[in-house]
Amino acid sequence: MELFDxxxxxxxxxxxxxxxxxxxxxxxxxxxxxxGFSLGVVTSVLLVGVLVGQMDITIPGPIKNVFFLLFxxxxxxxxxxxxxxxxxxxxxxxxxxAVVLCMLCLFVTWGxxxxxxxxxxxxxxxxxxxxxxxxxxxxxxxxxxxxxxxAAQKKAWIDIIPVAYAVCYVFGTIGSAYILANLGPxxxxxxxxxxxxxxxxxxxMNESSLTSDPAYIIANRPVAFRAYSVTADFxxxxxxxxxxxxxxxxxxxxxxIERVRSGGxxxxxxxxxxxxxxxxxxxxxxxxxxxxxxxxxxxxxNDAELLDFPAEQIPVMITKKTVAGLTVDQxxxxxxxxxxxxxxxxxxxxxxxxFAKTKLMAGDILTLVGLSSEVNTAAPKLGYVDRPKNSSDLxxxxxxxxIGCLIGVLSIHAGNIPISLSTSGGTLIAGLVFGWLRxxxxxxxxxxxxxxxLMNNLGxxxxxxxxxxxxxxxxISGIKEVGFDLFLAGIVCTSLPLILGVxxxxxxxxxxxxxxxxxxxxxxxxxxxxxxxxxxxxxxxPAMGYTVTYAxxxxxxxxxxxxxxxxxx
Numbered sequence: 001m002e003l004f005d006x007x008x009x010x011x012x013x014x015x016x017x018x019x020x021x022x023x024x025x026x027x028x029x030x031x032x033x034x035x036g037f038s039l040g041v042v043t044s045v046l047l048v049g050v051l052v053g054q055m056d057i058t059i060p061g062p063i064k065n066v067f068f069l070l071f072x073x074x075x076x077x078x079x080x081x082x083x084x085x086x087x088x089x090x091x092x093x094x095x096x097x098a099v100v101l102c103m104l105c106l107f108v109t110w111g112x113x114x115x116x117x118x119x120x121x122x123x124x125x126x127x128x129x130x131x132x133x134x135x136x137x138x139x140x141x142x143x144x145x146x147x148x149x150x151a152a153q154k155k156a157w158i159d160i161i162p163v164a165y166a167v168c169y170v171f172g173t174i175g176s177a178y179i180l181a182n183l184g185p186x187x188x189x190x191x192x193x194x195x196x197x198x199x200x201x202x203x204x205m206n207e208s209s210l211t212s213d214p215a216y217i218i219a220n221r222p223v224a225f226r227a228y229s230v231t232a233d234f235x236x237x238x239x240x241x242x243x244x245x246x247x248x249x250x251x252x253x254x255x256x257i258e259r260v261r262s263g264g265x266x267x268x269x270x271x272x273x274x275x276x277x278x279x280x281x282x283x284x285x286x287x288x289x290x291x292x293x294x295x296x297x298x299x300x301x302n303d304a305e306l307l308d309f310p311a312e313q314i315p316v317m318i319t320k321k322t323v324a325g326l327t328v329d330q331x332x333x334x335x336x337x338x339x340x341x342x343x344x345x346x347x348x349x350x351x352x353x354x355f356a357k358t359k360l361m362a363g364d365i366l367t368l369v370g371l372s373s374e375v376n377t378a379a380p381k382l383g384y385v386d387r388p389k390n391s392s393d394l395x396x397x398x399x400x401x402x403i404g405c406l407i408g409v410l411s412i413h414a415g416n417i418p419i420s421l422s423t424s425g426g427t428l429i430a431g432l433v434f435g436w437l438r439x440x441x442x443x444x445x446x447x448x449x450x451x452x453x454l455m456n457n458l459g460x461x462x463x464x465x466x467x468x469x470x471x472x473x474x475x476i477s478g479i480k481e482v483g484f485d486l487f488l489a490g491i492v493c494t495s496l497p498l499i500l501g502v503x504x505x506x507x508x509x510x511x512x513x514x515x516x517x518x519x520x521x522x523x524x525x526x527x528x529x530x531x532x533x534x535x536x537x538x539x540x541x542p543a544m545g546y547t548v549t550y551a552x553x554x555x556x557x558x559x560x561x562x563x564x565x566x567x568x569x
Contacts, residue, residue: 008055015059022049022465023458040528042134043169045461046162046468053472064466068138069427071459072558073401074452075135076431079551081363081439082348083432091361091548094519097501097509098552101523104497105131106560110567112489120144121157122482123568124561125164130493131557132172132526135424137161138463139561142422146411147569162467163478168490173528175494180517181532184502188513191536198514198539205355205541225258227306230279231298242271254332255285256339258371261306280306284370285341312372313343317442318364319383329356336381339374343367347547349449353540363439384442396434396445397455404430425559432555498524511545518545523553 011018026045032038039047086095109130113123124140127133144157185194239247241257248255260267261280267273275281280303318324323331328345331337345352346365352358360366365386368375379385408426421429438445447455471478498520505516514537521530522545533542 011052011055012057015057015063018052018055018057018469019059019063019462019465022052022469023461026461026465039170040173041457041461042464043166045464046166049465049468050166050472050475053469053475056473057469059466059470064138064463065423067459067462067466068135069401069405069423069459070397070455071463072135072138072424072427073397073404073431073434074447074455074459075554075558076428076433077400077435077438077447078431078452078456079348079554080432080435080437082361082547082551083555084436085361085363086548086551093509094522094545094548095552097505097511097519098523098549099556100504101497101501101520101549102553102556102560104500105493105524105557106563108496109493110564112493113564113568116485116489118486118489118568119157119160120147120565120568121160122164122486124157124565125161126168126486126489126493127564128161128561129165129168130172130490131497131524132169132176133554133557133561134165134169134460134464135558136561136564137165137467139422139424139558140565141467142424143562143565146422147565159471159474160478160482162464162471163475164482164486167479167482167486168493171487171491172494173526175491176498176521176524176526177529177532179495179498180502180520180526180529181536183499184517184520184533185513185536187499187502188506188516194513195537197512198537198541201512201514202353202355202539202541205353205357207356225282225284225307225311227280227282227301227303229298229301230275230277230281232296234296235275235277238274238276240271241269241273241275244275253285254341255283256370258282258284258339259306261303266306282306284311284339311370312375313367313369314375314379315346315365315367315386315388316379316382317384317386317439318360318362318366319440319442320381321362323382324360324362326360327356328354328358328360331360331382334381336378340368340370340378343369348551350543350547350550351540352543352547358544386442386446389446389448392447392451393445396438397447400430400434401427404428421559422562425562428555428558514539514541515545518542519549522546522549522551525550525553525557 011021022045026048027041029048030039030041030044086092106127109123109127113126118126121140121144124136124144128136128140140161141158144154144161147154185191188194234247241260244257245255257269257275259282260269260273260275262276269281280301281297328342332342342354344367345354345358345360346367347361347363352364362383366382368378370378404427405423406426407429408421408423410421434445468475501520501523502516505511505519506513509516511519514533517533517537518530518541521527521533521542530542530546534540
């Protein structure tokens with residue numbers, strides 16, 4: 001008992017200890033799964049924080065705000081390129097859909113809150129949990145702090161926000177995945193029909209007017225370099241490199257001859273170089289197609305010297321106007337792409353399928369694979385070679401957050417109610433702008449993906465940990481106050497916008513089923529639902545509807561945390 005008392009007093013005297021205890025245990029619990037079910041990291045951190053908070057620990061206020069602003073800036077920076085380009089590009093249809101879906105989320109939640117007589121804090125927590133937008137806990141808290149009510153009233157509303165969030169979040173996550181992966185296909189004609197349409201759309205997306213290459217079907221196909229001894233009858237008469245590659249293309253295989261051993265000498269191939277029986281050649285391309293080529297070339301050989309040459313895999317951010325807007329098919333037809341394979345396309349952190357008709361956007365990061373000479377010739381034609389680095393531009397982060405906060409504190413008055421973006425909303429907007437600017441001018445403001453992940457996850461969960469610890473003493477009484485009715489209200493607020501969204505996407509926006517479901521997942525910013533939909537359909541195609549709507553939804557739903565508070569006052 002004395003040891004426990006000592007531990008409690010130590011935590012009270014050193015608030016950093018309970019914070020990191022909450023983070024460590026919360027992340028561990030959040031990683032656990034039972035039959036596919038997981039509480040998720042944010043909810044786990046919150047609940048562990050509530051438990052730790054029973055020790056009645058006081059934590060200085062600025063800590064949680066600092067980390068929350070870091071999180072918001074990272075979110076804005078990540079989605080900024082897709083957000084602004086979608087507003088003036090071909091993605092405008094998906095942008096409009098995301099706006100409609102977010103408005104449904106806001107007004108359904110507001111209507112339910114009004115019918116149930118919920119106060120400001122309950123409404124904000126209901127919105128945050130049911131729509132699984134954890135950042136609204138912070139945005140709502142900041143907005144409540146600007147209201148012209150008593151300090152006691154503010155505290156009561158702020159304390160109930162995380163309670164209501166915790167009650168509604170579990171179904172918000174599980175329910176969203178179930179609705180979109182199971183109910184959604186039923187609403188669109190049944191799972192068999194949706195799968196058939198998805199397969200047909202994949203085929204359409206992969207049809208090429210410029211090449212018969214089927215290698216675009218799925219991203220992340222391994223690219224390999226293999227050596228073969230030329231012995232097949234095809235080479236009874238010598239064949240040029242250009243003729244061999246043309247033959248491969250006619251067979252639906254985009255492969256390249258990278259090296260040749262002839263007469264004991266290793267030669268870099270040229271189009272008119274003749275290949276004869278007894279020579280050895282190195283092919284590059286998708287592994288499954290290279291392996292198939294023994295039948296008409298000859299047996300594979302393990303020639304270490306022949307295969308000892310510099311191959312490279314580099315990420316390139318598309319910044320050139322001549323490339324943005326091209327399809328993968330059109331890009332592959334460019335002369336400078338000879339010998340270069342596109343391994344994957346990353347759009348705002350989400351892998352986009354490498355189909356022939358996949359349209360490339362500025363800010364996309366393409367992973368190119370090929371010989372160093374070929375890759376380094378192609379990369380500058382596409383944009384900026386975004387080679388991995390450990391350092392982050394903290395000048396951009398620091399000053400960006402300052403600028404956002406200064407913009408956010410500016411307010412106008414509607415009657416007696418001050419209206420502003422708050423420091424939270426201002427920081428999010430700053431992140432959007434600076435993320436977009438970085439995609440336009442990639443020589444500055446680099447924040448590696450790993451650093452963004454840390455800013456995002458640690459930033460939000462450090463904030464949530466402090467919220468849980470400080471609200472711990474009143475959390476149990478809060479649960480009793482909101483009751484089971486709030487859980488049912490959360491089911492309505494989660495389900496109704498998604499069901500209406502699927503119908504609107506189908507009837508009004510005329511999205512194909514896979515794209516429709518991806519748009520719904522993106523507009524609601526529910527990555528878990530995207531994964532469930534892709535698993536249900538057996539296709540990565542829904543990601544084509546996810547990226548643009550996610551960028552818009554993530555921004556609007558966070559800012560709507562301000563709106564739900566002001567609408568419920």
